[in-house]
Structure formats: C-alpha cells, structure tokens
Amino acid sequence: MTFDLSVPSQLSGALLPDLVMMGGAMLLLLWSAWRPESERHQRNVGFLSIGLCLVTIAVIAVYGTRHYTATDGVVAVDAFRWAADLVVLIATMGCIALSIEYNKREGIMAGESHVLLLLATSGMMILVAARDLMIVFLGIEMMSIAVYVLAGLNRRSPRAAEAALKYFLLGAFSTAFLLYGIALVYGATGSTNLTAIANTVAKHSLSSSPMLMIGVALLLVGFGFKMAAVPFHMWAPDVYEGAPTPVTAYMAAAVKAAAFAAFLRVWLEAFPDLFVQWHLAAWWLAALTMVVGNVVALAQKNIKRMLAYSSIAHGGYILVSLVIGNAFGGSAALFYLFAYTLATLGAFGVIVALGESGEPNLEIRSYSGLWSVRPSMAVAMAVFMLALLGFPIFGGIGFFAKWYILKAALQATSPQPKLAIVLVVTSVISAGYYLYVVMVMFMRPREEGASVPPVCGPLTRGVIWASAVLILVLGIFPDAIAFWAETSVPHATVTRANRTMPVLYQPTARSQ
C-alpha cells in the first residue's frame, strides 16, 4: 500500500516501527523507574529491551516484505530505510546484550541505561527515515542527547565524565554547523524537503548560488563531525576510550551506521545536481579519512583507541561509496555498514569479555599469549580483526564489503580508480595494526604475572559467537545480503542520479 503522508493517520502508519520503538521505550522507562535499583532489575529491563528490538524488527519485516511506499513527504517509506533500521537494531541488540553483563561487573545498577540505548535507537530510526532536513535534525538530536548521557554512564569513572563532556561540547558545536547549514539551504531553496530542494536546484539552476554552496558545505561539516570524518574526527578517540565499552561499541557501530545512512540519503536525494560541487570535497574527505585514520591507528597502544581510529578509517571507506554518487554506492555502503557492524560488535564483545572491573588495563600488550589461556577468544578476535582488515574467507564478509566498494568505485559513471588505489593501499597499512593484535595474541608468550581473564557470561559469549559465525558463513555465501543491499538503495535517486549525473571522467585511459 502507499501511505499518503498528508493524512495524519497514514503518517503515523508510515512511522509505526518508530512509534513502537518509542512507545515501548517510554513504557520500559516507567517500569525501570518503578522498582528500586538492583542487579536483577537491570537485567530484566535489558532483556525486555532486546525483546522490544525484536518486536520492532518484526514490524519492519512486515513493512519491508510488503513493499509499502509513501507519497513524497517528511519521511521515506522505502527499502533503504528498513535496511538501515535493521543494521541499527542489530547493533542495538548486541550492545544491550553486552551491557547487561558489563553493568553487572561494573556495578551499574540503573536499568535506565538500556532504555537510553533504546531512545537513541529511536532517534536513529527517525534519522534514517527522514526526508526533510528538519526531521534529520530532530533525529540527530534525539540520537545524540541520549548518547551524551550514555558516554558518562559510569559516574565513578573520571575518564567517562571527560568523554561525556567532550562529546557533548563538540556534538553541540557540530549541531550548530548543521543547523546553520540547514538554514542556508532553506534560504537558498525555500524548502527543507529533500525532493523539493533537488527540484528547486534543478529548476532554477542554483548550482552556483553562494548561499546554497555555503549551506551544503556547513552540512558536510556537521555530518562530518557525526561520522568522525577527518578532519572532524578529533573527538572520537577520547570519547571512545572513556565511554563504557558497550557504549563505545554502540557509537562505533550504530551511531556511525545511522549517520552514514542519513548522509547518503540527504546527499543523493537533495543535491544530485550539485555533484560537481561537492564531489571534490567528498573525494578529499574520503581520502584524508582513510589515510589519517589508518596511519594514526598504527601508533595506538590502547585497544579501544586503536579501534576508534580504525572506525574512523572505515568511515573513509564508506565515504568512497558516497563519492561514487549513485545507487551502486548506496548499496555498497549498506553492505559495508552491515559487515562492519558485525565485526565491530564482535571485537568490542571480546574486549568486554576479557576486561576486569574498572577496565584498568586495555593495552593491546595485555592480550599477549591469549591463545594459550583463552584459545576460543583469541580465534574469535582474530576473525574480527581479519574481517575489519577485509581478508577473504578468514575475514568472511569483511572481504566482500571492501570488494563491493571497490567494484562500485570502478563501475561508477565516473570511475574512481585513484580512490580505489588509496583504499587498497590504506588497507595494507591497516594490516599493520590489525595483525599486530593477532600477532600479540598468538605469537607472544603470556606476560609474567598476568592473570588469566575470567570466564565471561553467556550473553557476551553469545554476541561474540553469533557475530563470528555470521561473519564466516556470510563470507562464503554473501549472495542474500548482497541482494538485500542492492535492492535497498535510496529510491528517489535511482533514476534521478543516473539522469543528471555529470560525467567528470570517461572510463578510459585518462582516468587511469
């Protein structure tokens, strides 16, 4: 069926998955405040939160399989939205599962922490659905404010407080850029609706309007902050390091996925005609992010900081798919986000599993000889590292994710062989730090006096094994996920982008 978004009841129909999520989160919030804080209560709230995510996924599955659509309006009802929702919800469930046991260990009794994750997730669901810059802003704020609180969840840890404050200040700063950008775009085009913006730009050939240019540039900066693209990445390592590990996993996986999905939609749906103008900026953003993220990650000694920089670098790879600027890029980005989410969840799961109360020691060195004391954890971590590296078979779906982006980059209307080369060369650089982790775990002897890490709980183990098995199995049979990604592109762009795409390079000798 097609939702007529101008009718309020149908608009709420289009927003049903989001409403289920938000309503459920509110009820859970009430319930978690109802009882005194206790470990058991915290766990129950956590389980119910996972249940709520499952219900939401069920609703999304119904909407997705029935191919509902909507008239042009404030939100999109398309496969891209459901796909992005699914990635975000999988990440959320994994992080809640991790944080149930993490909270127990760290003595965090507040069941509200899970509800905050749900609230952030509902913000993300709004964000990826948005087809209006005001809704984009609303989604980003809903998501961010909840995550600011989550970063400082552990009140006893000064590092967490620093992380939360830093994240809040820089987040607020970047929001200002975003808002100003939205205002200028509105000023230039007279609308905040993505399709209306695109039509106005095409109709009045606004592609040289300075106001619009500055607006788009400010939007790029605002999104750049949220995606932690270089040079707007400075906050990420400190925040990732200080926040509780499950929250870090959440920021690395879900926040990144939602920000990229929204970014892709805004750029492909609102500014296809400005391709020439933003193309170069995005090109450099992608190249810089890949190079800086990977090179700086080489120097990290703390595993969470290392993964923070690696996550910045992965943002660079995903940006490549944006530079491509067409449907191929969109599906490559979705596929990548899915694979990256699995690997990130797994890697942070291992960090949670091996940590001790207060996480005093997160040096990569402390994993020395892990293979001899916890062989299964070492093997799982090796799989996640190889998946992030993008290695075939042993890194499973991680390889196909990179391959998909490479293929899209060479297949685009304006092929990007140079960016493809940057991608593979920086991938080799990334081998330096991913393999370092593998090397430390397998080839170094256990440090003297190092204690054997405690056995982790069933939930953490479940998250780790589920992601490892999914990575490996989908790494041999990626067809289903590929099909799903290919059919889930931002739908307005498929015809639009192809029609109006200016050809910068011919796929001939010169571009080589």
Add this chain to the structure above:
Amino acid sequence: MNSFLQSINYESWVLVALLAIPLLGAAAILVLRSKSEIRDGPEDTRAKTIAFAVLLAEFIVSMGLWWSFQPGSAGWQAGVDYSWIPMWGIRFTLGVDGISLMMVLLTTFIMPLTVLGSWTSVRTKLRSYYALMLVLTSGMLGVFLARDLFLFYVMWEVMLVPMYFIIGIWGGERRIYASIKFFLYTMLPSLLMLVAIVYLGLNAGTSSGTPNFSYDHLLVAPPLTPHVALLLFGAFFLAFAVKVPMFPFHTWLPDAHVEAPTAGSVILAGIMLKMGTFGFLRLALPLFPGAAMNPTVRMTILILAVIGIVYGALVALVQPDFKKLVAYSSVSHLGFVMLGIFALTVQSVQGALMIMINHGISTGALFLLIGMIYERKHTRLIDSYGGIARVVPLFAALLTFVSLSSIGLPGTNGFVGEFLVLVGSFKTYPVLATIATTGVIFAAAYLLWAIQRILFNKLDKPENEHIPDLNRRELAILAPLVAVIIWLGVYPAPVLRRMESSVEAFVSRVETQSAQTVGLINLAP
C-alpha cells in the same frame, strides 16, 4: 588404469575432492579432544598421524590425474563449474591443463613429506599446526586449479594466513618480524591485483553491470586499450614478481625462509614460490600479451631476471648460514624460470616449467636435510661443522647428491630444466642467455664450497664427533625425493609430453596476440 578411473567417474569429482579432503582432515584434527597439556604436546601423535594419512590419501587421489590426463590436448581437463555468487558473476570453476597438472602433483607429492619432516621438530600446539598445514594445502591447490579470477584471488590470499601463523608461531628467533614482513609484502601487490581483477571482470561483464571473471571468457573478451592493459599488467606483475621473488622484490624471502620451521621453508621454496611464475604463465601473459611483450617491458623483466640469477648466486656465495644460502639460491633459480618464460620459445617455457618442478624437489630436499642436521646440532652456521662426512655418512651422501641435482649435474633433474631454458632463450636472447650461464657456474661454486666446508674439511670440532646419522623416518622422507630426482634426470619425457601441448598453445597464443597489438603501445615520450 584408465578404464578403472573411468569406471569410478574419476574426472568429475577429483578436483573438488582435492580441495575438500585436506579441509575435512583439518576439521577432524580440530575436533580432537585435548584433555590435558600432554595431549597437545610432543607425546600426542594423533594430530600428525591424521595429517599424514590425509595428505597421503590426497596424493593417491591426485595420482589418478597422471593417467587420466590426455597429453595431446591443450584444453582444460577434469573441469568442474558451479555457480557461487551469481549476483556478482562469480563462479566456482576448476580445471587442470598441462601447466597446472605438474604443479598439482608436485604439491600433493611434497605435502606428506613435510608432515614427516615436522614429525619431531614441531613440539607445541600440534593440532593447530597440522590443521593449518592442511588448510594451506587446499589454498595452494586452489590457486593452481582455479579457472575463475575471483576464485584465484581468494585462494591466493587464503594461502597467506596459514603460512603467516606457521612462520610466526613455530618459526625461529626473528619469526615475528619475518612473518609480518612476509604478510605485508604479499598483501599490498595482491590487493592491487584485486583492483585489476575487478576492472577486468567489469570490462568483460554484461552491460547491466554484472561482472564476469571466467578465465576462458576473459581470454576472448573485448581487448583493452594498450594503456589500460599496461597498467593492469603492472598490477599483476607486482603481485607475481613479489611471490617469485624477482630481484629487487626478493627481500622478504631470506627472512621468511630462514625463520620458518623446516616444513614452512620446504613449502615456501617448493610450492609457494612457484605461485608467482605460475601466475605469469596462467594470467599475466595470456591476459595481457601486448603489454607483456612490449619490447621495453619484456627487456626490463628479462634483465631483472638475469640480475636475479647472478645476484642470487653471488649473495649465496658469501652466506655463513646454510639455510640462508639455499634461500638465496632460490632467487637465482627462479631467475632462470623468469628468463625461460619471457624468452617465450616452446623449449624455454618447457624448461621453465621443469625448473619449477625440479627446484621444488631439490630445494625442498635441501631444506629437509638442513632441518635434520639442525635438530641434532641446533645451528645452521656452515663454520660450526666440518668434516662430518665420516660421522654421518648417509647424511653426507644424500646432501652431496641433492646439491649436485640442485647445481644441475647431467643425469639429475636440475640439468634438464636449465639446459632447456638456456637453449631456448639463446635463440632469442643470446647475450642474456650467456650471462645467465654464469649463474650455473656460480651455483656449482656456492654449493660445492659449502658442502666441502660442512662435510669434507678436517673434522676439527670434538663436539661434532658424535652426531647420530639419519634414522629410518628421515630416510623414508628422502627416498622418494631421490627417486624423483633420478627419474626426472634420466627420463623426463613423460613429464614433458604432458606439458607440451599446453606450452605450445601458450606460446603461440602470446605470440600471435602480441603481434596484433605490438606497435600500438609507444612507451617513449
């Protein structure tokens, strides 16, 4: 024999079985229970028994190919073709021809021997070690058998991880440095090759954007512009040249060979170095004949090959460490292979293939012998031995014999290959062939001199007077290698006959195709 093979429908399942058997063996080893420390220690013989049995079975299964192979045909034999990832046009396509047949048999022949060679020298984490060896076998065979470029790339990378762990966990003192270097050196050009493969696949694909990576299809796909072909050839060249290794991309090799455990060195030298030259024969030349036969490119590669021959030999001459000496000798031998391939006559390419086989067997045997004496003395320095021929006569006899075959003494396998390469390349490149001949002389110099210092000088070190001689297990490892050395030296005709048609097809294809495109590329500014 043939009727028996036909009755069991051998050709329809053999290649899949060759890839699957080692993987099943690895799974069987990994599910073994290890209840206490001793179960995974040197006392536990289950893992190595399974690994040996599996690889022996693998060898027996693969031997059927020797008989079922039709020597007269240059096409694919025993081919299988399954759909893998239809969305991206990726297929699981396997097959053998005259070029890959010998490589497959070489692999399955050497692998069981390497397991026997690790029998007592590997003493920790046995299950993981032998499981990795088995996975490595599948990966290497996959490279030789793949007929889909994507599959080829996947297999190419799959070999890397087991070898990385084998060097890094069971290797010598500087194993970590060597393993990382090995990994990174191989990975960078491989990824560039992946970009080239994606480009090729898209170029040959359908108009709707589904790529096609089938080797046979790519051979007849619309030609590339010369400039693009040159760049893609460059990516393939780098990937293969590092693996060969050609001068000046060889610096990973001495580290990896020296630090790897004995079995690792044997596999590296015996099989994995051939991946590079095999890549040139299978992919780089047939896919880009114009670029590869461009006079400038061809001359550069030939000169690098000859530099490799002479440089490898000279550096080997001054090595104090016997294992490093053999490692550098590989650079020299593989230079001959590159010379043979790029001289591009039927004889020289056949010779190159023969050297690939011979080098696998002779150098493999040398590394095994070094490993055996190292287990007894825990040193590989040539100077710490001297005159031990009287103490270990069997060892001395075998070391001398294998060294002579590596030098290329007539009557051993080494002679056939180098002779064919020199004769074949003398026709087209007399000067280079003449310079390359000095490599043979240097080879005699460094190996004979080393043998003299180890075996035949005065026995002046008292601690060397009581080294036990080779035991029965060690003789059992070396006996098949010696038999093959003599067989290939005296009667190589069956091997040559099986590769002849494919080599002729290869040479004529590259020659005619490059004749069509030559002149289109002008490298001069």
